Amino acid sequence: MRNLLTDVPGILVGNAHDAQAATGVTVAVFERSVVASVATLGGAPGDRAVTLLEPEMTRGMIDAVVLSGGSLYGLDAAGGVTAVLCRQGKGAQFGGLTLPVAVQAILFDLTNGGAKEWLTEPVDKRPPYWDLGRDATLAAAQDFALGTVGAGFGATTVTAKGGLGSASTGTRQGFTVGALAAVNAVGSALIGDGPHFWAAPYEQGAEFGGLGWPQKIPPEALAVRFKGQPAPATATTIAMVATDATLTKAECKRLAIMANDGLSKALRPVHAPNDGDTVFAVSTGLAGSGGEPPVLTELGTAAADCLARAVARGVYEATALPYKTAMPDWKTRFGGGRR
Amino acid sequence: MRNLLTDVPGILVGNAHDAQAATGVTVAVFERSVVASVATLGGAPGDRAVTLLEPEMTRGMIDAVVLSGGSLYGLDAAGGVTAVLCRQGKGAQFGGLTLPVAVQAILFDLTNGGAKEWLTEPVDKRPPYWDLGRDATLAAAQDFALGTVGAGFGATTVTAKGGLGSASTGTRQGFTVGALAAVNAVGSALIGDGPHFWAAPYEQGAEFGGLGWPQKIPPEALAVRFKGQPAPATATTIAMVATDATLTKAECKRLAIMANDGLSKALRPVHAPNDGDTVFAVSTGLAGSGGEPPVLTELGTAAADCLARAVARGVYEATALPYKTAMPDWKTRFGGGRR
Numbered sequence: 001m002r003n004l005l006t007d008v009p010g011i012l013v014g015n016a017h018d019a020q021a022a023t024g025v026t027v028a029v030f031e032r033s034v035v036a037s038v039a040t041l042g043g044a045p046g047d048r049a050v051t052l053l054e055p056e057m058t059r060g061m062i063d064a065v066v067l068s069g070g071s072l073y074g075l076d077a078a079g080g081v082t083a084v085l086c087r088q089g090k091g092a093q094f095g096g097l098t099l100p101v102a103v104q105a106i107l108f109d110l111t112n113g114g115a116k117e118w119l120t121e122p123v124d125k126r127p128p129y130w131d132l133g134r135d136a137t138l139a140a141a142q143d144f145a146l147g148t149v150g151a152g153f154g155a156t157t158v159t160a161k162g163g164l165g166s167a168s169t170g171t172r173q174g175f176t177v178g179a180l181a182a183v184n185a186v187g188s189a190l191i192g193d194g195p196h197f198w199a200a201p202y203e204q205g206a207e208f209g210g211l212g213w214p215q216k217i218p219p220e221a222l223a224v225r226f227k228g229q230p231a232p233a234t235a236t237t238i239a240m241v242a243t244d245a246t247l248t249k250a251e252c253k254r255l256a257i258m259a260n261d262g263l264s265k266a267l268r269p270v271h272a273p274n275d276g277d278t279v280f281a282v283s284t285g286l287a288g289s290g291g292e293p294p295v296l297t298e299l300g301t302a303a304a305d306c307l308a309r310a311v312a313r314g315v316y317e318a319t320a321l322p323y324k325t326a327m328p329d330w331k332t333r334f335g336g337g338r339r
Numbered sequence: 340m341r342n343l344l345t346d347v348p349g350i351l352v353g354n355a356h357d358a359q360a361a362t363g364v365t366v367a368v369f370e371r372s373v374v375a376s377v378a379t380l381g382g383a384p385g386d387r388a389v390t391l392l393e394p395e396m397t398r399g400m401i402d403a404v405v406l407s408g409g410s411l412y413g414l415d416a417a418g419g420v421t422a423v424l425c426r427q428g429k430g431a432q433f434g435g436l437t438l439p440v441a442v443q444a445i446l447f448d449l450t451n452g453g454a455k456e457w458l459t460e461p462v463d464k465r466p467p468y469w470d471l472g473r474d475a476t477l478a479a480a481q482d483f484a485l486g487t488v489g490a491g492f493g494a495t496t497v498t499a500k501g502g503l504g505s506a507s508t509g510t511r512q513g514f515t516v517g518a519l520a521a522v523n524a525v526g527s528a529l530i531g532d533g534p535h536f537w538a539a540p541y542e543q544g545a546e547f548g549g550l551g552w553p554q555k556i557p558p559e560a561l562a563v564r565f566k567g568q569p570a571p572a573t574a575t576t577i578a579m580v581a582t583d584a585t586l587t588k589a590e591c592k593r594l595a596i597m598a599n600d601g602l603s604k605a606l607r608p609v610h611a612p613n614d615g616d617t618v619f620a621v622s623t624g625l626a627g628s629g630g631e632p633p634v635l636t637e638l639g640t641a642a643a644d645c646l647a648r649a650v651a652r653g654v655y656e657a658t659a660l661p662y663k664t665a666m667p668d669w670k671t672r673f674g675g676g677r678r
Contacts, residue, residue, distance in 0.1 A: 043397040045390045048414055051379050051617075058382040058612040072421060072440060075387055079415040079466065086461035094573075095450045097458055101411060111434045119436055122425035123473060127418065130469070134462060234433075273397040278390075 003207060005178035005310075006142045007168035008242045010034075010284040013180065014140035015150030015164070016132045022114025022321055023069035025077045025132040026150030026164055026182060027102075028240060028282075029140045033061035033091060035283045036103065037249050039256035041263075042270075042277030044234055048075045048104040053280075055250040059101065063091045065280045066104035066133060067151035067182045067238045073110075073118060073127040078102040080133030102133075105278035107184040108234035109154035113323040147317030148329075151182035151238065157267075157315060158227045159188045161329040165314025167207065167306045171298050175245040175287055179262065179306035183314035186228070186235035187269040190315070192221025195334035199266040199312035202305045208316035209335065226269055236276040237263055237311065241303040245290025247283035256281035258300030262307025279307070342546060344517035344649075345481045346507035347581045349373075349623040352519065353479035354489030354503070355471045361453025361660055362408035364416045364471040365489030365503055365521060366441075367579060367621075368479045372400035372430060374622045375442065376588050378595035380602075381609075381616030383573055387414045387443040392619075394589040398440065402430045404619045405443035405472060406490035406521045406577045412457060412466040417443040419472030441472075444617035446523040447573035448493035452662040486656030487668075490521035490577065496606075496654060497566045498527045500668040504653025506546065506645045510637050514584040514626055518601065518645035522653035524616075525567070525574035526608040529654070531560025534673035538605040538651035541644045547655035548674065565608055575615035576602055576650065580642040584629025586622035595620035597639030601646030618646070 001007050010031040017024030038053045048066075052059045064081050068074040081102040085091055091100025110116055117125040136150060144150075145164075152164030162185065168178040183189065189197055196214045197203070203210065227233040241259040259279045263270045271277050281303070283290070290299055320329040340346050349370040356363030377392045387405075391398045403420050407413040420441040424430055430439025449455055456464040475489060484503075485491075491503030501524065507517040522528065528536055535553045536542070542549065566572040580598040598618045602609045610616050620642070622629070629638055659668040 040390050043395070045396065046388055047390050048387045049385055049411055050390060051384045051386050052615075056382070057384065071438065072388055073418070076415055076418040076469065079412070079418075079469075082411060083457065083462045083465070086458060097449055097455075098461075099410065099449075110436055110438075116436075118422065119425060122437075123422045126422070126469070130415065130418075130465070276391075 003168055004166045005180040005242060008176045008178040008244050008284060009286055011242055012140035012142060013144040014136040015144055016135035016139060017153040018128045020115050021128055022112050022154040023109050024150045024153035025068040025136045027081050027136040028065045029137060030063055033063050035060055035247060035249055035252055036062045036280060037252035037256050038280045039260050040278045041260045042236055042275035043273040045276035045278050046072045046106040047278060048078045050103055055253050060249055062103055063100040064102040065240045066102050068106050068129055069109040069151055069154045070127060070129050071106055071108045071110050074106040074129045075104060076127055077129040077133035078104040080130040081137045084134055084137040105238040107182055107236040107238050109184060112154045113321060113326060114154055146313055148319040152314055155182055155184035156327040157185045157188050158225055159190055160315055161318040161320050161327045163314040163318030165310040167309035167313060169302050169306050171302050173295055175243055175290055177243045177299060177302040177306050179241045179310040181237060181239035181307060181310040181314055183237050183311050184235050185237045185267045186226045186272045186275045187267045189267055189312055191217060197312040198268060199308040202308045208312040224269055234274045238278050239307055240280040241307055242282040243299055244284050244287035245299055246285040246288055247291055251291050251296055252281045252283055254296060255300050255303055259303040259307050262304035266308040266311035342507055343505045344519040344581060347515045347517040347583050347623060348625055350581055351479035351481060352483040353475040354483055355474035355478060356492040357467045359454050360467060361451050361493040362448050363489045363492035364407040364475045366420050366475040367404045368476060369402055372402050374399055374586060374588055374591055375401045375619060376591035376595050377619045378599050379617045380599045381575055381614035382612040384615035384617050385411045385445040386617060387417045389442055394592050399588055401442055402439040403441040404579045405441050407445050407468055408448040408490055408493045409466060409468050410445055410447045410449055413445040413468045414443060415466055416468040416472035417441040419469040420476045423473055423476040444577040446521055446575040446577050448523060451493045452665060453493055485652055487658040491653055494521055494523035495666040496524045496527050497564055498529050499654055500657040500659050500666045502653040502657030504649040506648035506652060508641050508645050510641050512634055514582055514629055516582045516638060516641040516645050518580045518649040520576060520578035520646060520649040520653055522576050522650050523574050524576045524606045525565045525611045525614045526606045528606055528651055530556060536651040537607060538647040541647045547651040563608055573613045577617050578646055579619040580646055581621040582638055583623050583626035584638055585624040585627055586630055590630045590635055591620040591622055593635060594639050594642055598642040598646050601643035605647040605650035
């Protein structure tokens with residue numbers, strides 16, 4: 001077990017970033033098309049090809065989940081992903097054509113200090129996301145890095161650098177569940193000003209430092225702190241969960257809704273007006289039926305726990321961007337500086 | 340009055356197409372950001388940045404509605420649109436950045452005979468849609484062509500060439516309502532094998548031939564005929580309606596739902612599993628409050644009628660693509676051939 005989304009068989013993950021622009025793309029690709037749905041609980045989402053994921057829609061299978069920076073400008077990324085998948089022959093074959101489906105959500109990292117040339121010289125300079133989507137897909141593998149990589153490259157939270165996180169677990173029925181998150185929350189993954197993570201109760205081993213729960217939570221740690229006060233700011237945590245249990249699209253929708261609870265265990269505040277929090281849920285269906293309500297309840301709980309852990313790991317593994325004003329990273333502040 | 344969407348003050352429309360690929364893009368741009376929502380009643384939609392249009396989401400204003408061919412490959416178009424709007428300084432100003440919002444829906448025209456090089460040489464040849472989105476935005480004007488143009492360039496219906504249509508009307512409160520549709524329905528805009536349009540009861544003047552209702556509707560005209568029997572096929576009519584009445588986002592959602600009824604008046608079958616029928620609704624808010632239920636009922640009815648007329652005009656104004664196997668156009672079949 002890698003403690004990564006890719007512990008779910010049939011899933012590969014790739015990252016690509018543009019260091020100059022301080023942004024990037026993460027893509028999860030599937031060996032065979034998977035059943036999927038989505039639950040969007042943040043108030044300011046940006047997405048591509050997601051309506052087809054609703055249970056009343058016809059198309060049942062997708063070939064990639066794309067997470068990216070760039071706010072709405074980042075939505076070109078799925079185009080580059082789709083091109084590579086088409087060349088690989090992935091997706092539905094239809095009238096002699098290859099029609100892969102790449103669904104996407106974005107986060108807002110436009111004000112993180114990177115050089116966003118497509119905003120200062122629009123039209124002449126194109127956003128880098130189509131290329132980043134292509135490159136992330138070409139890089140897809142079972143092993144992938146966490147922290148300041150891919151869609152988490154330019155991500156921040158209100159108190160520490162954000163990043164890309166992942167985690168996995170098993171259920172007692174023998175199913176595998178994995179989660180992947182690009183953590184750019186309007187809120188914080190940490191309790192107050194201390195080093196402890198809200199997700200501590202769900203930590204496995206010392207996957208995000210092993211500090212456990214603080215002895216005491218001071219009242220000021222419950223004060224609501226978030227980006228952009230008094231000026232508005234945008235944020236967003238985008239994520240996916242996956243299982244090898246066989247689920248219908250409606251069951252994937254339920255899984256996506258329950259998995260959003262993982263965000264609420266790991267971030268405070270979350271699902272806010274300026275978050276676009278979006279969670280995709282995917283069933284590879286390689287391990288048999290998981291659709292009975294008690295099994296789905298276990299899968300949903302595992303997915304929520306896993307996603308909470310992935311969020312904490314995204315912050316824990318992050319490295320600060322190289323700007324004077326950049327948000328410091330957890331390890332430098334609390335871990336004695338690992339580098 | 341031009342009998343076009345652009346009769347609603349503050350809206351411009353632009354078209355661009357790629358004749359070789361037999362596909363194109365239509366964009367409606369707004370002088371100032373507008374309130375908008377969407378109702379997606381087709382079973383196989385493809386879209387970009389639409390979740391933010393739901394009434395519970397924070398972002399209230401958009402700057403462009405993009406309609407395009409290309410199925411999911413076409414979703415790059417909004418990127419080119421957004422780049423031009425950014426250069427023009429359109430949209431929200433946020434932290435010194437220009438953040439226009441372009442929402443998009445696509446239709447499926449991949450099997451219409453055009454040379455889709457990005458499908459035969461993927462990655463090396465990119466889909467043309469980013470460029471077409473840019474060019475359509477640069478072409479935006481009050482006057483624009485109908486028929487085999489823009490998003491309607493490669494469109495078909497089951498019995499006749501499809502195309503881009505538009506229409507407008509006024510309400511007795513003095514509001515203007517307009518509609519725009521790229522008609523690529525799985526079904527037909529025509530009654531049986533004859534020249535009459537299902538939308539005939541709503542026709543103004545002779546805007547789609549003035550033939551009125553047929554004397555008699557033979558039983559075989561009610562037989563359900565649609566593309567892709569027995570093989571599956573995909574289709575989709577994508578549309579927008581707009582009014583200068585001031586509406587909230589929730590009221591725009593209601594307007595979009597009522598406007599979908601215009602599709603059902605003009606097309607049979609419609610909202611089918613392989614249609615991705617999507618209707619955007621926009622309020623420019625330049626003419627005062629239209630949100631009281633009786634007024635909104637009138638606006639919704641006007642929008643539905645207008646959209647039915649726009650659909651018929653899209654088919655009526657279309658010109659067949661220059662392929663042997665291309666779907667014939669209405670005017671050649673029934674109009675004595677205007678050209």
